[in-house]
Amino acid sequence: MPIASFNPYTGRELRRFRPHSPAQVERIVAQADRAARQWRRSSFAERARVLTRAAALLRERQDALARLMALEMGKPLRDGRAEVLKCALTCDYYAAHAEQMLADQLIETKARRSFIAHEPLGVVLAIMPWNFPFWQAIRFAAPALMAGNVGLLKHASNVPQCALALEKIFHDAGLPRAAFRTLLLESRDVEGLIADDRVQAVTLTGSEGAGSQVGAAAGRHIKKTVLELGGSDAFVVLADADLALAAQTAAQARMINAGQSCIAAKRFIVERPVAREFIRLLKAHLLEMRGGDPLDETTQYGPLARPDLADELTKQVADSVQLGAKVELYGGQSAPGTARFAPVILSNLRPGMPAYDQELFGPVASVLVARDEAHAIRLANDSRFGLGGAVWTRDEQRGERVARQIESGAVFVNALVASTPEMPFGGIKKSGYGRELSHLGIREFVNQKSIWIGGEKDGGARQKTE
Missing domain, CATH: 3.40.605.10 (Aldehyde Dehydrogenase; Chain A, domain 1)
Incomplete structure (x- = not known):
């Protein structure tokens, strides 16, 4: 063949x-x-x-x-x-x-x-x-x-x-x-x-x-x-974070390679006092991004790599919604069988939903609301994956303390998760x-x-x- x-x-x-x-x-x-x-x-x-x-x-x-x-x-x-x-x-x-x-x-x-x-x-x-x-x-x-x-x-x-x-x-x-x-x-x-x-x-x-x-x-x-x-990286936003910068970076982190990256942020864990504002800002940034022909110099994100990958992502979103997830930003596959897929934001997530448990390899952001810092750490670690993670807070010492408690091969504080030749790269768990x-x-x-x-x-x- x-x-x-x-x-x-x-x-x-x-x-x-x-x-x-x-x-x-x-x-x-x-x-x-x-x-x-x-x-x-x-x-x-x-x-x-x-x-x-x-x-x-x-x-x-x-x-x-x-x-x-x-x-x-x-x-x-x-x-x-x-x-x-x-x-x-x-x-x-x-x-x-x-x-x-x-x-x-x-x-x-x-x-x-x-x-x-x-x-x-x-x-x-x-x-x-x-x-x-x-x-x-x-x-x-x-x-x-x-x-x-x-x-x-x-x-x-x-x-x-x-x-x-x-x-x-x-x-x-x-x-x-x-x-x-x-x-x-x-x-x-x-x-x-x-x-x-x-x-x-x-x-x-x-x-x-x-x-x-x-x-x-x-x-x-x-x-x-x-x-x-795989990875289902946690992007933890604490209530004292620079919310504007965190949301802007979150959109960039989710849309790396049209979301097709092991270390792209996938689960956005946000403390309750700032959750609605974070979703509003994230939605605005994602809507500003220009999808299209990868050969066009102005394109910011292209299609998924294959139509079957978009079909599978569509099913994961639909199954999550059927189980009670809330759609904060409607996007998704432009038509069945196409690789083109616009950004989606889901909230109201819980265990048992694909958007909570599985890796979503494409431009779908899962937002989870944390009661406090301790709850945010528990949500971050409630995953079988552990590749990369991020913590956002204005208090650098607090950020380091939280980073040390997240189960992951790498954690970035107030920065976009990335690989670099000077630092080791790899994961734990699955x-x-x-x-x-x-x-x-x-x-x-x-x-x-x-x-x-x-x-x-x-x-x-x-x-x-x-």
Whole structure:
């Protein structure tokens, strides 16, 4: 069955690709395995030259890559350019810091010398989603390659052109061809790759269901994994917050990538004294946002990436309303079977409703009213997810205190939740495990080897025998 990419705004097919045959997959994996033995012996300086050149190519090609994302998954051009520039920044970051991050770590023991060495594992399989087709892949690739690993990318089937464009960037940057390859495969073919002894580790960004399947397969074959899964991030607005700024940021946070972001704010937990005003301000900001053709420079949010995603989101909203949710802003799917979806605000939510319990992957804001700070924290933590969160208050110490009590991989106080190469990124609970980015991310796919040299210090061993 061919792998096809469609323009979600027009519904037109863009290109078709023949999936890699079993023989082609075997050849690519064998070549990657051989490349891993070579690349691990490269110097940090050599690796850094490749990553620095990749960063330069990303910047040079940002317009073409942004257009590709607009066509293939509906991201507005200006957002696409920002994504590509963030990828370039991250390549530069690891090129500059990887050697220091992976330097031998001296440990004080009875040995004459003891330390932890950080050595590459080999072939890392990355299973990546469509919503940030370059950024998600770079988040794994930049640290993995700088650590001396090689990468196999199984990207989402609706963004094959983005996957191949990233492969070309690394090859054009001077990376050995076999050290980073895109595999054009259906999801059902992934388990065979995970089982292959030449694949040493697996990283996945995707849904809770996909993470469960990949984690189970990797567990059966004793493979190291990092899973970054869904999120239903809490955006806590306390009564003393700068409400105007909080509401403006809330609209931006909900509409990141048309709401199709794991760390987009989804549950807005607002203290009762300011709840109605917050809803009014949030509604006004969302209504001001301009949806439309992603290729139009004035478009602020595009369609969802596929019509079936919009259909599913429509059902989640309808089921919530049927169970008693109140619609504060009517938007939604413009017609059944289309990917176009305007912002929605729901309130009067309770457990058992999809808008309370599930991740809504699109521009639907769920507003929950908290009696006080303690209740706001309980509502924030009443989720099986824990990826990112935000707290808004004029009292910075109060914000830090509340942030420490929210069960999440990251919490931002008076700021938009975002990923950055300097800080670790990942979740807890059903949002997954492991970390990407920062020094923690580059150490996920290395052998942290303990090395002990010689006997005891200062002739200790000799003294014991005298």
